[in-house]
Amino acid sequence: MKAPAAAGSGAEERLARAALTRVVEPGDEHSGRWLREHGPVELMERLRAGERLDAPPAGPGKRRIEGYRTRARAAHPERDLDAMTVLGGRFVCPGDPEWPTQLDDLGDRRPVGLWLRGGADLRIWALRSVAVVGARACTPYGAHVAGSLGSGLAERGWVVVSGAAHGVDGAAHRGALASGGATVAVLACGVDVAYPRAHTGLIGRIAEQGLVVAELPPGAHPTRGRFVLRNRVIAALTRGTVVVEAELRSGSLVTARAAERLGRCTMGVPGPVTSGLSAGVHELLRADAVLVTDADEVVEVVGDIGELAPVRRGPVLARDLLGPVASGILEVFPAQGRLDGREIALRSGTAPDEALGRLYELQSLGFVERQGSGWELTKGGRQPSNSRRGGA
């Protein structure tokens, strides 16, 4: 027997996890269980060697394992990690400081690891994040509402998470970007694959100003099943999911129900009852979801979780424990008054996108607060040093 999963967190385990992202399909509970039982290193070895695993008795599950074995023998994780480095991206595993621990709520359906592009810290951003999802073929009404929510949430210092798809997803991301806010795209393909192709520019912009996240390794393409399973990551990563427009039996409802099962808030924006694209949302609202009509109402719902809202309590980390860039940014703030993001970047000598990432981190840690288009110190952030220590 090898050591269990938690023990080997070194380079070997990291390499095995990177390989596994190319081998197992996202959200496959069987491989999740094997991973828990054998750890990533032994699991990869077993798959490569074609050894017995406690597999589903027959049917598609059995065929899938055969596929996993073939993929395992073809996997070259070093090559994937190198490719990601060239792209300026990284690979984050459970146990890493940047791993968003709320994903652990997915149990055996937790991602093996996450491939990331972008300068921000995913774990800290996810603490104050909301998913805005909905129909690809949305109406102009849906696009308008998604865009307003995206920019409204960004203006209130919330990170907007979505799937970079056509329609509602794209509008939500654009709304957040347009008001200089933070946004995370969770893709159903590799972080270097622009899907849909028409969103190449948008995804590139998100990688600069926000974060692009995927369970799948570089170069991987989306499949129907991967879209559906990607939704569980969006649901788990965020504190709540808002559905803007959705037909009955649509993928966005899957995200919303996944969020509900995970104990996250589910919200819906109503629309005309004469619109089939609002029928799915109305169904959701007739069940347990909360009706929301603007960003304020969304924040009211997700902001209620006191434990995850350090801004109201002041910093949760001592000021001298901050990294040099974050410290540098905090230095430029006046004791009173508001600064705009561009001005902060200029004064601290930081690139604007980098500055934005750090500002959201500083906000999650309780030092600063976004107010409309500007940023200001919180009451606690005005103290030159803070003696309370602890994680956010």
Add this chain to the structure above:
Amino acid sequence: MKAPAAAGSGAEERLARAALTRVVEPGDEHSGRWLREHGPVELMERLRAGERLDAPPAGPGKRRIEGYRTRARAAHPERDLDAMTVLGGRFVCPGDPEWPTQLDDLGDRRPVGLWLRGGADLRIWALRSVAVVGARACTPYGAHVAGSLGSGLAERGWVVVSGAAHGVDGAAHRGALASGGATVAVLACGVDVAYPRAHTGLIGRIAEQGLVVAELPPGAHPTRGRFVLRNRVIAALTRGTVVVEAELRSGSLVTARAAERLGRCTMGVPGPVTSGLSAGVHELLRADAVLVTDADEVVEVVGDIGELAPVRRGPVLARDLLGPVASGILEVFPAQGRLDGREIALRSGTAPDEALGRLYELQSLGFVERQGSGWELTKGGRQPSNSRRGGA
């Protein structure tokens, strides 16, 4: 001391109540208490004689009593009752067989009596009724939804109650009328006053095919306060209130909240969050109201009250206790199969509007059921006679 209110239910009390509808303002709790304490006959005598009543200490309440005394001396109830007879209408008091006892839930704010035009029995119709209310200046969307709900509810055998106003009210009445259904207009003026004037034809048609109801005596004109207080009658009369479009702080929300306080179901039809005319409805839905998108969903909510849904249980009255017209109508039904309202009128030799009124009564009593555009016997209605006796 005169006899208490409940005792004198004869012609004298009836005349006093008719007079009081011209004297006291609808929904005035003070006069409601006097009425309870002194009975209508003594109350009218005291008002006419200018005798002391336990009045509010000062302010508008005191001035109002002076007004009541002046009006009491000028009241000619015989003239009003005669005028109503000429119009083919009637006056219904608490204690009368046609009095809808659910109005008693209003306590001291219960109407003194109701002036009616139309052939149907208000008490029986009200048992299976739903209010559809909303903005006067509604959007085309609101008018469309109100019309669909009106006709959809009528097709499912429900009586549509509203206020005959412009916009949502009018559309709901028209929807019910257009699908040959039952509808009740509760006015904030006399039943012979067409307000709004543009609805003269509509109100006339409702008086023929449905019922026109008012607390105020013939010739009385609406005031702002009367509109608001009329809403409590709509709320109390029905099993539930659906708000279609309403601005924040609108009169329709008053009706909905009155319904809620009375333990009735409150429902709202969502709309675009970009529409100020849906903002009031969304506010209601964010509180306790149930989101509904069509007539089926409304029926699902209001039809749940088992006690008031005799159709599912079969007749609650023996067949030989029915009046001659209702009996005649029941005779023409085949044991199996559906008849259309016009055909039923023809075969029973009854005028179509009269037949419709009786059909809704027979439905409330559990003998027949409306199915789409036609009517058929219930399972219980097929028995030649029914031994169970009791009120609906």
